[in-house]
Amino acid sequence: MLCIENRFINVLLSLSLSHHSYCYRVGSLQNGVMFHHLTGRLPRWLQHTLLGSLLSILVYSFISFSPLAYGMNGPLANEPKSIMHGLKWLSSWEF
Numbered sequence: 796m797l798c799i800e801n802r803f804i805n806v807l808l809s810l811s812l813s814h815h816s817y818c819y820r821v822g823s824l825q826n827g828v829m830f831h832h833l834t835g836r837l838p839r840w841l842q843h844t845l846l847g848s849l850l851s852i853l854v855y856s857f858i859s860f861s862p863l864a865y866g867m868n869g870p871l872a873n874e875p876k877s878i879m880h881g882l883k884w885l886s887s888w889e890f
Contacts, residue, residue, distance in 0.1 A: 867879060
């Protein structure tokens with residue numbers, strides 16, 4: 796009985812992961828189409844500048860918040876010498 800339950804859970808997990816993967820890919824494609832739609836009438840150099848700025852913001856936010864996702868070491872965010880001190884925007888956040 797336990798073996799059947801484990802197989803059922805594994806099937807559900809694989810279906811869930813494939814669903815989320817598909818939604819992520821479709822969302823990424825829609826972001827590109829929406830960016831092209833919003834900036835389609837702008838000059839090419841301005842489109843490239845906006846896209847570069849957007850990508851720079853994405854890379855900066857990934858670098859800034861990656862310790863929260865992948866684990867951080869050192870003091871807590873409450874202490875001024877912590878690498879996460881500047882990212883604690885609300886006093887109710889604990890990391």
